[in-house]
Amino acid sequence: MPHGIFSFLKTTLGAALLTAGLTAANAADLRVLTHSSFTVPKPLLAQFEKDNGVKLRITKGGDAGEMLNKLILTKANPIADVVYGIDNAFAPKALAAGVLDTSTAAAAGRKPAAELPAPLVPVDYGYVTLNYDKAWFAKNGVAVPKTLDDLTQPAYAKLLVVQNPATSSPGYAFLLSTIGAMGEDKAFDFWAKLRANGLKVAKGWTEAYYTEFSQNGGKHPIVVSYATSPAAEVFYSKTKLSEPPTASLSLPGAVFRQVEGVALVKGGKQRAAAEKFVEFMRSPAVQTAMQTDMWMYPAEAGVAKADAFRFAPEPTAFNAPSDADIAAKGSDWVARWTKVVLK
Amino acid sequence: MAFETPRLKQPRPWAWHRWALAAVPLLFLAVVLVAPAVRLMLEGGSADLWAPWQDSYLRGRLLWSLAQAAMTCGLVLLIGLPMGWVLARLDFPGRGLLLRGLMMPFVVPTLVAAMGVLALMGPRGLLAQWGGPDLQGTPWLLLFGNLFFNLCVLVRAAVDALSQVSAARVAAARSLGATPWRAFWRVEWPAIAPWLASALCLVFLYCFSGFGLALVLGGQAYATAEVEIYTLVAHELQLGQASVLSVWMLLLTGAVALGYAAVERRLATPARADGVSRRPARGVAQWSAVMVTVSVWMLVCAAPLIAIAHGAMFSGADAWGVLREDDTLLALYNTVQFSLLALVLATVLGVAHALAARRVLWLRTLVFLPFIVSPAMVAFGLLLLYPEASGSFGVLVAAYALLAYPFVAKSVASRLDSLPAHYMEAARSLGASPWRCFWRVTLPLLAPALRRGMAFAAATAVGEFAVSLFLSRPEWATLTTLIYQHLGKPGAVNLGAAQVLACVLMGLALLAFVLIEWPDKEGDARA
Numbered sequence: 001m002p003h004g005i006f007s008f009l010k011t012t013l014g015a016a017l018l019t020a021g022l023t024a025a026n027a028a029d030l031r032v033l034t035h036s037s038f039t040v041p042k043p044l045l046a047q048f049e050k051d052n053g054v055k056l057r058i059t060k061g062g063d064a065g066e067m068l069n070k071l072i073l074t075k076a077n078p079i080a081d082v083v084y085g086i087d088n089a090f091a092p093k094a095l096a097a098g099v100l101d102t103s104t105a106a107a108a109g110r111k112p113a114a115e116l117p118a119p120l121v122p123v124d125y126g127y128v129t130l131n132y133d134k135a136w137f138a139k140n141g142v143a144v145p146k147t148l149d150d151l152t153q154p155a156y157a158k159l160l161v162v163q164n165p166a167t168s169s170p171g172y173a174f175l176l177s178t179i180g181a182m183g184e185d186k187a188f189d190f191w192a193k194l195r196a197n198g199l200k201v202a203k204g205w206t207e208a209y210y211t212e213f214s215q216n217g218g219k220h221p222i223v224v225s226y227a228t229s230p231a232a233e234v235f236y237s238k239t240k241l242s243e244p245p246t247a248s249l250s251l252p253g254a255v256f257r258q259v260e261g262v263a264l265v266k267g268g269k270q271r272a273a274a275e276k277f278v279e280f281m282r283s284p285a286v287q288t289a290m291q292t293d294m295w296m297y298p299a300e301a302g303v304a305k306a307d308a309f310r311f312a313p314e315p316t317a318f319n320a321p322s323d324a325d326i327a328a329k330g331s332d333w334v335a336r337w338t339k340v341v342l343k
Numbered sequence: 344m345a346f347e348t349p350r351l352k353q354p355r356p357w358a359w360h361r362w363a364l365a366a367v368p369l370l371f372l373a374v375v376l377v378a379p380a381v382r383l384m385l386e387g388g389s390a391d392l393w394a395p396w397q398d399s400y401l402r403g404r405l406l407w408s409l410a411q412a413a414m415t416c417g418l419v420l421l422i423g424l425p426m427g428w429v430l431a432r433l434d435f436p437g438r439g440l441l442l443r444g445l446m447m448p449f450v451v452p453t454l455v456a457a458m459g460v461l462a463l464m465g466p467r468g469l470l471a472q473w474g475g476p477d478l479q480g481t482p483w484l485l486l487f488g489n490l491f492f493n494l495c496v497l498v499r500a501a502v503d504a505l506s507q508v509s510a511a512r513v514a515a516a517r518s519l520g521a522t523p524w525r526a527f528w529r530v531e532w533p534a535i536a537p538w539l540a541s542a543l544c545l546v547f548l549y550c551f552s553g554f555g556l557a558l559v560l561g562g563q564a565y566a567t568a569e570v571e572i573y574t575l576v577a578h579e580l581q582l583g584q585a586s587v588l589s590v591w592m593l594l595l596t597g598a599v600a601l602g603y604a605a606v607e608r609r610l611a612t613p614a615r616a617d618g619v620s621r622r623p624a625r626g627v628a629q630w631s632a633v634m635v636t637v638s639v640w641m642l643v644c645a646a647p648l649i650a651i652a653h654g655a656m657f658s659g660a661d662a663w664g665v666l667r668e669d670d671t672l673l674a675l676y677n678t679v680q681f682s683l684l685a686l687v688l689a690t691v692l693g694v695a696h697a698l699a700a701r702r703v704l705w706l707r708t709l710v711f712l713p714f715i716v717s718p719a720m721v722a723f724g725l726l727l728l729y730p731e732a733s734g735s736f737g738v739l740v741a742a743y744a745l746l747a748y749p750f751v752a753k754s755v756a757s758r759l760d761s762l763p764a765h766y767m768e769a770a771r772s773l774g775a776s777p778w779r780c781f782w783r784v785t786l787p788l789l790a791p792a793l794r795r796g797m798a799f800a801a802a803t804a805v806g807e808f809a810v811s812l813f814l815s816r817p818e819w820a821t822l823t824t825l826i827y828q829h830l831g832k833p834g835a836v837n838l839g840a841a842q843v844l845a846c847v848l849m850g851l852a853l854l855a856f857v858l859i860e861w862p863d864k865e866g867d868a869r870a
Contacts, residue, residue, distance in 0.1 A: 062577065063578075074727065166574055236661075237834060238662070
């Protein structure tokens with residue numbers, strides 16, 4: 001009975017949209033689902049359309065986790081043909097849900113600078129890690145912390161802001177790095193101590209960085225962000241800077257290497273064009289432009305790194321639980337984190 | 344007050360044309376709101392209805408949602424009623440401007456408002472600089488944000504109500520020796536109380552089911568139940584839990600909305616001809632009252648906006664360069680296009696709903712459905728129900744209209760209530776057809792209320808926050824999404840560009856507001 005109503009409504013709305021000529025879903029469109037940070041220069045996208053005789057229909061689905069949920073929810077009738085922006089933290093969930101399809105593009109076979117479980121084809125990578133406000137530490141005469149445990153000491157009380165792993169992909173990545181480094185139980189002990197020491201939790205990266213981080217008017221001089229953020233601070237500075245006002249702080253156990261990939265969507269259409277899009281994301285032009293657009297390192301091995309990245313040293317070590325553990329326990333960890341830190 | 348206006352003949356509530364009118368908004372609500380939400384709930388499967396009250400975390404969220412809404416109601420009444428009295432009783436230069444200035448918060452996108460609030464009360468805010476406390480991480484931030492958005496609701500209601508108080512009765516009380524205070528408590532207060540109650544219900548609803556502000560200002564510690572629903576749906580895909588929680592929200596808000604509709608129907612008395620007139624302010628006491636009113640307005644409504652404008656002004660040439668970018672022009676065009684289309688749709692829906700819902704309590708209550716039902720539930724439900732239309736132009740416009748049309752419906756409905764019936768009756772008895780009577784008599788009388796509702800609807804559409812929950816497409820990026828995009832990257836220029844765009848957005852919304860509402864021939868805060 002309810003489904004009868006729904007099909008009636010579907011027809012009503014579908015008909016209304018069609019008669020109004022407003023449905024943009026054209027049979028020749030290649031539907032690309034991305035997270036909201038996706039930025040590729042328009043001329044490159046136009047060139048892709050011209051070269052392959054398709055029209056790109058790019059849809060932004062929110063934060064990486066939110067986007068994946070939308071994909072899983074619409075599994076029966078996918079809203080995209082190809083998806084970009086699922087990273088190694090969310091890959092196990094995507095694989096378990098069976099929403100991805102294998103790509104046969106040449107890029108899938110070329111050795112990338114950072115790996116991802118198939119069928120995801122790596123596009124770029126970066127490091128989620130702590131950033132600190134250099135001016136704050138200089139002004140207050142506090143030494144920069146040397147280990148994660150330092151952050152549980154009174155000298156560092158109320159200095160750290162992290163994102164909620166339930167609502168933010170960098171927040172989730174940071175949680176995974178602590179679990180990867182310390183093991184589950186020790187990691188949650190550590191989080192409990194952080195809470196006792198006045199840990200601040202923000203909903204997402206924007207809130208953490210723009211309202212809580214002392215560099216932007218907040219009161220927390222240490223924030224979970226990316227290793228490339230200091231470089232972006234120079235790139236987007238108001239006045240020409242010779243060095244960044246912030247620096248990344250790659251403490252052991254506080255670095256997660258995030259590898260983002262592209263994959264075909266199971267049940268999607270336009271297979272040929274979708275394969276072309278996978279290849280396109282690994283083309284030198286996109287790999288070069290993307291670096292200072294999305295602030296990630298290129299996955300294509302031969303592509304030169306952007307000049308701006310001289311302010312963004314790559315961390316030498318990083319931690320993560322195994323893919324199998326992430327798949328099996330990822331959501332339990334988030335629930336446990338919520339209990340330990342928020343409730 | 345029943346003796347004031349004997350009603351000659353009530354129209355039959357369910358004549359066929361009423362059904363036809365009601366069908367328009369009802370079908371719309373069913374297709375873009377109820378069906379998607381229900382579809383999502385079915386997807387989630389069954390969950391224990393009492394679970395949110397048994398889990399201490401969720402119970403805390405629900406109770407905090409109730410508490411912050413109740414506290415806001417107290418605050419707006421305490422601050423708004425004296426302001427309303429000053430604005431209703433005293434005349435002073437700039438009074439009209441101040442009345443309109445009160446509406447400014449409505450035209451600000453939530454994240455921008457939150458940034459303004461933080462610029463005032465955050466660690467480096469003005470308050471802290473002047474030796475005051477830093478309110479970040481406290482519940483006061485959300486309460487101030489609520490106050491910022493809702494003060495105008497109560498002040499406008501108070502002004503409207505006070506100008507309907509019978510001048511003769513106040514004069515009689517005074518000439519019988521009552522002090523102004525006594526006259527207020529014994530004559531004015533009983534007359535305006537229902538109006539205030541109605542405004543407070545509305546404030547409660549906005550705060551209780553408000554989403555954007557709580558998301559940004561509440562932080563994790565002071566997140567409301569609505570924020571929890573969003574997290575459960577969008578990030579954790581716990582649809583069962585989210586459904587149960589939203590059923591409770593629906594029950595609680597539904598009760599308040601029903602109360603609101605009932606109170607408002609009791610207000611259904613035609614406007615009085617002998618309202619108390621305003622006197623020019625004179626004397627130290629009256630001028631101080633005016634000064635205090637202006638200062639409170641500055642502090643609560645203007646200061647956060649000035650803080651943003653200030654930030655934009657000093658953000659440097661690179662940030663201002665954003666105005667020359669193609670993306671900005673596209674976003675500006677899209678914002679205008681979406682808002683106009685949504686406004687047309689919202690006006691049709693709103694007027695139809697208001698006309699159909701006259702004297703029909705449950706229909707009146709349904710106007711609040713778009714405020715009450717969690718935007719996350721609707722967004723994900725739409726995706727599930729109409730995947731082929733996801734991210735399509737039509738769905739986006741419908742979503743904008745959905746969130747904007749209650750403003751039109753509410754405004755028109757309350758004006759309909761106070762419409763003197765004898766105008767229409769005269770027209771009908773002179774032989775006008777019902778349609779002609781509506782077109783020539785009712786509609787012109789409704790015009791000011793319609794304009795005001797449309798102004799609110801337009802301002803809402805221009806700065807819409809919740810639509811960012813829906814799928815967005817780069818070619819349909821609006822100013823709001825562009826602001827989010829800049830805030831998604833580190834660097835001073837990005838922050839500056841976001842502030843500059845926020846100013847453009849404020850300007851645009853204000854323009855929409857002024858264009859629609861300014862040529863108010865009654866020149867007053869009626870309707």
